[in-house]
Amino acid sequence: MKIALLGYGRMGHEIEKLAVSRGHTIQVKIDNEDEWTAKTAFLKECDVAIEFTIPAIAISNIKRCFAVGIPVVVGTTGWYEHFGEVTELCIKMDGCLFYASNYSIGVNVFFEINRKLASLLESYTMYKPAMTEIHHTLKLDAPSGTAITLAKDMISANHNYTGYTVGTTEEGKIPVTSVREGNVTGTHTVSWTSDVDQITITHEAYNRLGFAIGAVLAAEWVYSRKGVFTMKDLLSL
Ligand SMILES: NC(=O)c1ccc[n+]([C@@H]2O[C@H](COP(=O)([O-])OP(=O)(O)OC[C@H]3O[C@@H](n4cnc5c(N)ncnc54)[C@H](O)[C@@H]3O)[C@@H](O)[C@H]2O)c1
Structure with a gap:
């Protein structure tokens, strides 16, 4: 072509x-x-x-x-x-x-897994979600566009949550933490934690x-x- x-x-x-x-x-x-x-x-x-x-x-x-x-x-x-x-x-x-x-093909598959996980846990309200995204120090925007997509997908798949917060916690909102360090291309982790266990999914990009x-x-x-x-x-x- x-x-x-x-x-x-x-x-x-x-x-x-x-x-x-x-x-x-x-x-x-x-x-x-x-x-x-x-x-x-x-x-x-x-x-x-x-x-x-x-x-x-x-x-x-x-x-x-x-x-x-x-x-x-x-x-x-x-x-x-x-x-x-x-x-x-x-x-x-x-x-x-x-x-x-x-x-990224991997991130798009990760999006699907994230949606499914949020949907499966809708009936099990003892599991609370959280997200962390890590990028290089030159990245200007936070949270990343990918983190926002992940959060929006979680909200549409799990109606116990109506939005996300950045750096704070609020009932009914997914707390998102943005970390800027070194040369990290992009790492996104979503976790769902109860008093007895935790489910964690992570996508880590090695390069562009x-x-x-x-x-x-x-x-x-x-x-x-x-x-x-x-x-x-x-x-x-
Ligand atoms: N969708 C994805 O998977 C994905 C991945 C990485 C980056 N991005 C996005 O892609 C964009 C570019 O990222 P980057 O890291 O290459 O940025 P960059 O700053 O390295 O490159 C942008 C280029 O656009 C050029 N440009 C400016 N005006 C132009 C014009 N009128 N016509 C043509 N070119 C023009 C600039 O000279 C510059 O070289 C950003 O919005 C970034 O967020 C998306």
Whole structure:
């Protein structure tokens, strides 16, 4: 496949290495607005675009892909409040959008286990949940997007909980602790504790390659499809 790489930062570099090793061509790399001016014409020569940029720019990049009729695999987070209008536009323009707040296959399986565990424990109120997420010190947001997804999934699967708290405890809320240390790529632990035992599940990412693998697999899967998709579709979860 001919791939357009929209955003050539940490994830862009990781995706380039992996995509080339799988026999794909990086047809164009665009890393800022000046490069858009110079390289827009190359976009329509591509089979698919992979977008890892910044929240403020993601939507305009998505629209550029719709305009030339190529599928776009979006990794950028932080634009989901506009999700409704973007998916509407995708359908209207007969486009293709693949999005995920976390492209790691392991994390997406972890999401499923987390939902199931929360649901199984709904009737056993002696088990109390808690979550810890650990990331490197350069990460600016807390809790992580993945932790928020985990908490939201727990709340929708277990109606004893209506929200989450950060750094404090409150009845009916899941306490989330964010730790920033060293070079940690991302570790998420969910525990359910009673007076007599504890169930703990943990996902630990070793590096960014796991995100790149998911994004490139998504690009290969989405090629020649139309519509709006996410990791549940790719992994048949
Ligand atoms: N979904 C996932 O699995 C996943 C995994 C890792 C990171 N992310 C998200 O992906 C995004 C990028 O992460 P990163 O670590 O690569 O960040 P980064 O800061 O290393 O790279 C972002 C790149 O976007 C470029 N950019 C800025 N404006 C642009 C424009 N108009 N057009 C094209 N490129 C532009 C910047 O120059 C920069 O190189 C973030 O939102 C991050 O939270 C998602």
